[in-house]
Amino acid sequence: MRIVVLVKPVPDTASGGERLRPxxxxxxxxxxxxxxxxxxxxxxxAALKLAEAHGGEVVLVSMAGPGAPETxxxxxxxxxxxxxxxxxxxxxxxxxxxxxxVLAGALADMEYDLVLAGADSSxxxxxxxxxxxxxxxxxxxxxxxxxxxxxxxxxxVRVHRISPTGYEVLEAPLPALIVATQALGEPRYxxxxxxxxxxxxxxxxxxxxxxxxxxxxxxxxxxxSRVVGSEAPSPxxxxxxxxxxxxxxxxxxxxFLAERRII
Amino acid sequence: xxxxxxxxxxxxxxxxxxxxxSTEVATLARTVGETAGRQVxxxxxxxxxxxxxxxxxxxxxxxxxxxxxxxxxxxxxxxVGQRLAGLIEREQPAFLLTGAGPEGRDVAxxxxxxxxxxxxxxxxxxxxxxxxVVQMSVFGGKLTTTSxxxxxxxxxxxxxxxxxxxxxxxxxxxxxxxxFGELDLPLVRIVDRVEAAGVAAPIEEARIIVAGGRGVGxxxxxxxxxxxxxxxxxxxxxxxxAVDSGWIPYAQQIGQxxxxxxxxxxxxxxxxxxxxxxxxxxxxxxxxxxxxxxxAPIAEFADVVVIGDLFEVAPALLAALRARAG
Numbered sequence: 173m174r175i176v177v178l179v180k181p182v183p184d185t186a187s188g189g190e191r192l193r194p195x196x197x198x199x200x201x202x203x204x205x206x207x208x209x210x211x212x213x214x215x216x217x218a219a220l221k222l223a224e225a226h227g228g229e230v231v232l233v234s235m236a237g238p239g240a241p242e243t244x245x246x247x248x249x250x251x252x253x254x255x256x257x258x259x260x261x262x263x264x265x266x267x268x269x270x271x272x273x274v275l276a277g278a279l280a281d282m283e284y285d286l287v288l289a290g291a292d293s294s295x296x297x298x299x300x301x302x303x304x305x306x307x308x309x310x311x312x313x314x315x316x317x318x319x320x321x322x323x324x325x326x327x328x329v330r331v332h333r334i335s336p337t338g339y340e341v342l343e344a345p346l347p348a349l350i351v352a353t354q355a356l357g358e359p360r361y362x363x364x365x366x367x368x369x370x371x372x373x374x375x376x377x378x379x380x381x382x383x384x385x386x387x388x389x390x391x392x393x394x395x396x397s398r399v400v401g402s403e404a405p406s407p408x409x410x411x412x413x414x415x416x417x418x419x420x421x422x423x424x425x426x427x428f429l430a431e432r433r434i435i
Numbered sequence: 436x437x438x439x440x441x442x443x444x445x446x447x448x449x450x451x452x453x454x455x456x457s458t459e460v461a462t463l464a465r466t467v468g469e470t471a472g473r474q475v476x477x478x479x480x481x482x483x484x485x486x487x488x489x490x491x492x493x494x495x496x497x498x499x500x501x502x503x504x505x506x507x508x509x510x511x512x513x514x515v516g517q518r519l520a521g522l523i524e525r526e527q528p529a530f531l532l533t534g535a536g537p538e539g540r541d542v543a544x545x546x547x548x549x550x551x552x553x554x555x556x557x558x559x560x561x562x563x564x565x566x567x568v569v570q571m572s573v574f575g576g577k578l579t580t581t582s583x584x585x586x587x588x589x590x591x592x593x594x595x596x597x598x599x600x601x602x603x604x605x606x607x608x609x610x611x612x613x614x615f616g617e618l619d620l621p622l623v624r625i626v627d628r629v630e631a632a633g634v635a636a637p638i639e640e641a642r643i644i645v646a647g648g649r650g651v652g653x654x655x656x657x658x659x660x661x662x663x664x665x666x667x668x669x670x671x672x673x674x675x676x677a678v679d680s681g682w683i684p685y686a687q688q689i690g691q692x693x694x695x696x697x698x699x700x701x702x703x704x705x706x707x708x709x710x711x712x713x714x715x716x717x718x719x720x721x722x723x724x725x726x727x728x729x730x731a732p733i734a735e736f737a738d739v740v741v742i743g744d745l746f747e748v749a750p751a752l753l754a755a756l757r758a759r760a761g
Contacts, residue, residue: 185691185710190574197580210692210711268554269547292540294691294714297573298556299535300592303512303544312621313513313545316537318685330626333510334537334686337449338631342510344623354675354692355685388551396553396589401581405572408722411734414741421741422751425723426759428739432721434643434700435667435756 173228173324175219176282177252178275178289178302181206181236181243185294197399198265199295206243211290213250213359215352218320219288220251220360226324228285229253235263235274241375248370249362255373256282260380265392268296272304277385278378279309286329287349291316302351312344318355322346438526439587441468444519444533444542445479445491445498447511449628453479453490455640456534458600460593461494463561464532465603468495470563473529478522478612480515482507485609492607494600499612510623512538516545521615523550530567535592536639543590545620554590555582559597559697559718567591575714595639596697631684638687643669644698644719646689648712649676650705650727650745657682659749660704666756672696674712690715704745708733725749 183190189204208216219230232247232255234240244255258278263270279287287306292299306313318339319332327346332339334353362370380391388394412428414421429435443464446454461477468475477491477498488500501522505514519531519542531546533539535557547554559579560570569582569591638644645664647657657671664671671687678688689696690712701719706712708724708731716722717736724737725745734740741748 185575185714188710190577192578192580214692268544268556269551272544272548291692296556297695298554298592299540300544300547300554300556303516303541304548307513307516307545307548307620310620312623313541314510314623315512315541332629335449335628336637336686338629340510340625341627341629342623343626344621348623353685354678354688358679396586397555397582397584399580399582400568402578403581405576405579405718408736408738411737412739413729413734414739415743418743418747418751419755421743421748422755425739425741425752426755428723429700429721430759434721435759 173223173226173285173322174283175223175228175230175286175288176233176279176284177212177216177219177230178287179212179216179232179234179244179247180209180293181234181240182209182293182295192399192402197402201237206239208243208247209290209293211292211352211354214354214356215288215290216247216250216252217359218352218356222320222322226322231255233275233278234258235271235278237264244375245370246362248373248375249366250360251366253373255375256378257375258378258383262380262391262393265395266390267395267397268298268300269304269396270390270394272301272308273385273388273390274383275301276305276308277383279305280384285324285346286322287311287347288352289349291351291353302349306349312348314342314344314348315351316353317350318353320350320356438528440474440476440528441471442528442531443475443477443491443495444531444539445477445487446534446538447479447481447484447487451481451483451486453487454534455600456536456539456595457491458494459595459598460532460534461491462600463593463598465495467561467563467567476528478519480506480518488609492609493602495603496607498607498609500609501612501614503614505618505622508625510625512541513545513620513623514618516542517549517618517620518614520546520549522612525615529588531590533590533592535594539592543592547590552589553584553586554592555584556592558591558593561591561593572718575710576717594695594697638670638672638689639694639696641670641698643667643700644672644696645669645702645704646672646674646706647677647683647704648674648706651677651682654682659746659753662753663702663749666753666760669700674706703733703737704749706733707731708736
């Protein structure tokens with residue numbers, strides 16, 4: 173099995189320092205350290221387990237800024253064999269449609285059985301790019317996977333798709349695109365050996381001219397939306413601290429909820 | 436000549452009724468449409484769209500019901516997206532509003548790729564100023580950004596609980612819509628549907644959420660969380676720590692890699708309020724926390740924090756709520 177995992181470097185949310193650039197309201201990616209998007213790590217872990225069970229290898233594809241290789245090495249250290257980064261000055265400020273077009277273009281040259289993507293990114297949070305890629309490439313699209321069971325001999329894959337009431341068992345022919353969730357399991361920590369090995373793994377960098385983007389214009393200049401303003405939301409009122417014994421505390425909470433007409 | 440209508444995608448719930456999120460999106464679209472002086476049209480695509488279409492017509496003046504048999508036993512997102520894109524090409528509306536939940540996102544991604552329309556995502560507010568103006572809450576609620584589409588066309592995905600669903604003064608009409616062309620994208624067969632035990636309404640839609648974290652201590656500790664949720668008529672949520680420990684299913688997880696929720700009340704039991712959890716819930720109307728640790732981050736952003744042992748305070752609260760309900 174050859175599995176492509178789409179990974180995105182995102183600002184480390186734990187840093188709490190995310191901000192927009194004051195001149196164009198784009199995310200200031202230089203302001204804080206980047207990490208691999210958490211949902212993409214679940215996708216990568218699931219892909220590595222599938223490759224261990226069925227043979228084959230996992231490769232990474234990313235569209236990101238020039239600093240991305242450092243973050244992608246972390247994903248290589250987890251066990252991916254190699255990676256491709258599409259990076260181009262023109263791609264700064266890309267919207268979800270551009271991103272889908274570019275990643276679909278990058279995938280168009282590759283051979284794979286599965287493409288795995290995280291459910292959304294912690295920065296943009298759109299959650300619409302994987303469906304766009306599957307649509308542009310004409311791949312079967314299986315979203316919100318809690319379990320992935322390929323049958324390489326039959327060239328099919330089954331996925332448990334999380335539904336509001338439980339899950340649906342979906343089946344599609346390979347190759348297919350699957351959206352991964354945390355329910356697939358905790359990502360592994362890179363071993364020291366993995367970190368050492370990652371240094372010499374191939375990380376190919378492509379620019380826009382190397383990628384067959386056929387579906388329409390891409391990049392910041394072609395963005396279909398723009399941020400026109402930003403403000404801090406009105407701060408929450410000061411916290412009321414209740415330290416009374418349980419029964420009295422409970423009475424005060426009920427009184428508060430009734431005052432706010434919640435109950 | 437292109438039309439200028441605002442369309443609303445009506446999602447079907449598992450039982451064929453209209454998903455709650457769609458009643459909210461429809462209410463929002465109607466309000467925006469009134470300001471903009473634009474026609475608002477609901478579109479429902481399904482194997483049996485009648486019930487959901489009738490429900491959607493309580494909210495918007497006109498609803499198109501597209502009968503698409505393939506959704507009966509195939510994953511809906513790609514199919515619905517193609518049918519919407521086909522109809523969009525023909526009828527030339529200006530905007531499509533949909534929910535920002537799993538199906539809305541799938542549909543938005545497909546329609547965007549097929550039509551070339553841009554998507555403004557996760558709206559927490561939509562107003563009109565010669566086009567939709569969309570507020571988004573970003574960086575875990577630290578900032579609210581305002582965005583616009585650069586063209587006269589586009590898709591907006593709307594978060595649950597942004598508006599309260601309100602039917603229109605007079606119900607709208609339902610027409611059978613036409614489906615055009617073949618389904619070119621591969622169909623994904625639904626082999627089985629499995630109901631999970633004890634799964635209540637989707638937490639994104641709940642008006643009240645009672646959530647448990649590491650401090651709840653184990654699956655048994657979730658009993659009082661469940662009881663409180665029941666007493667308040669709310670849903671049960673959890674932190675990643677509680678989900679990773681196997682105390683509660685992933686579908687209930689709130690936070691960065693789980694659901695983003697905006698209930699009227701968020702009651703947090705044994706939850707420290709780490710950033711990864713905070714981003715999923717901090718736009719809740721009211722946050723009440725019960726925590727042993729006065730220095731927990733949640734004590735800084737909750738409206739009320741009870742410092743104490745949750746296994747004493749929560750049962751007392753349950754008793755007080757039950758006494759009040761009589």
